Amino acid sequence: MIGHAPAVLGVDSGIRLLAADSPQLNAHVDCYGPLPAVTPALIDAVAEAGLRGRGGAGFPMARKLAAVASGRKPIIVANGAEGEPESRKDAVLLTRAPHLVLDGLFAAAAAVGSRSCRLYAPAAVLESVRQALAERCAAGFEEPEVELTAAAETFLAGEKTAVLNRLAGRAAVPRDLLFSTSKSGLEGRPTLVQNVETLAHLGLIARFGPHWFRTAGTPEEPGTMLITLTGTAREGVFEVPAGIALPEVICGLGGTEPTGLRAVLIGGRHGTWVSSGALAHTTLSEAGLRHVHASPGAGVLRVLPRGQCGLYLTAAITGYLAEQSTRQCGPCxxxxxxxxxxxxxxxxxxxxAGELEHVAGLVEGRGACHHPDGTARLVRSALTVFASDIQLHRRGTCETAMHAKRIGALQ
Ligand code: SF4
Known part of the structure; x- marks a missing residue:
């Protein structure tokens, strides 16, 4: 399902994350031009641009850069481990535009005075990064070495502390933090762990500046974002401006008829179900989703068409999430x-349903990481959006669930 040409609706600048014709260096430079020399002033430009992390947490990148810049011998980690089974955006970016991610990685390193760069991603996409690094080396680029590490293939592999554990040679499981990683991360050094899409945006801001970045998105949440759209007539990875109307994404880009839409799971498996009726005045941004208690997360939108059972799908996802916990903490x-x-x-x-609500309340905020919180959020939203289906299941009259069970669509 990877590989639909990304569409950027309402953005006229012609500059796109996936605009180069090929992943090769000459196509990359033809498309964007060379990366200019980067100084610490880039941190102020990033603050002015308002770039926030695209890995899910949405933290302002300039603050993370400034935090590691104040320490000794910082390490920069590009994190391309999506974990989320439906997400494809980082894999698409690393295979189709690896040089843009590397530009962002080296720009971040130069801005904070680092010579230590790491890139962590699934083994399947590391080859394209290896080739990109070899091309840069052959072209005479003088850049720090990048140590590549294959990510674990688990849901929590991309969680920041799990990444640091893996890079240190341990199992990729989350852990409690005694100190902020920007003060004491890998090898006890200040460490910036940044999603690869965020770094790709940084590579563009270093070239075209904060004003250009703000030509897309909203004043509070500027720029574009990559989304992974699934369950629609047209599935794939798309680039859209933050704040775009959700019906425009699902029906316009995804090609799903409004009448064929039942609900959307926004933000991936730790996300929130939103009913089709509530989508009409909803936009894809933190602010635009707040009233439905949702967040874009890492940009995974899973559409549930009419005729499919939301309870059945949620049960399957909840079972998966329970299996994927690392069983270190009581709530998990x-x-x-x-x-x-x-x-x-x-x-x-x-x-x-009342008992489920109760248990969801018990697990929230009690884990070393946010895995129990995300699971509780998913369960709660399903109980609200699919409340009327519970009676159908009690009576045994939910046809779609019975059908799915018969064909073994969901275990
Ligand atoms: S909360 Fe769950 S997933 Fe997170 S560290 Fe604890 S046991 Fe592992």
Missing amino acids: RNGLPRLAAGFADLVHGDGN
Whole structure:
């Protein structure tokens, strides 16, 4: 499903994250021009641009840059581990525009005075990065070496502390932080872990400046973002301006008829279900999704067409999330299996929605990472959006769930 040409609606500058004809260096330089010399002044330009992280947390990048710049011998880590099974944007970026990510990585390093660069991504996409680095070396670019590490293939592999564990040679599991990683991360050194899409935006801001970056998006959330659209007639990775109307994304880009739309899971498996009725006045930004208690996260939008069972799908995802926990903390060892079993009971016509709400409340805010919180968010939103379906399951009259079960579509 990877590979639809990205469309940038409402952006006229012609500059796109995936605009180069090929991943090769000459096409990259033809498209964007060379990366100019970078100084610490880039940090102020990033603050002016208002660039926020595109990996899910949405933290202002300039603050992260400034934090590591104040320490000794900082390390910059480009994080391309999506974890989320539906997400493809970082893989597309690393295979189709690896030089833009590398530009951003080297620009970040130069801005904070670092010579230590790491790139962490699934093994399947590292080859394109290796080739890009070889091309730059052959072209005589004088840049720091980049150490490549294959990411674990787990849901939590891209979580910041899991990344640091993996880079240190340990299992890629999250851990409690005693200190901020910008003060003491890898090898005890200040460490910036930054999503690869965010770095690609940085590579463009270093060339075209903050004013250009703000020509897309909203004043509060400027720029474009990559999204992964699934469950639509046209699936794929698309580049859209922040603040775009969601119906324009799902029906315009995705080609789904408004009448064929039941709900959308916004923000991936840790995300929030939003009903089709609530989408009409909803835009793809933190501010535009707040009223439906959702967030763009890392840009995964999973559409549930009419005729498919949201409870059934949520039960499958909750079971997956329970399995993917690293079982280090109480909420994951005890609470997530209870949520998964309780949701499966609902699908089978038993179960108790009130009990699920209660357990969701018990796990929230009690893990070393946000895995229990994200799982609780998913469960709660499903109980709200698909509330009327619970009765259908009690009566055994949800045709779509029975059909899905018969064909083994979801385990
Ligand atoms: S909250 Fe869950 S996933 Fe996160 S570290 Fe603890 S056990 Fe692992």
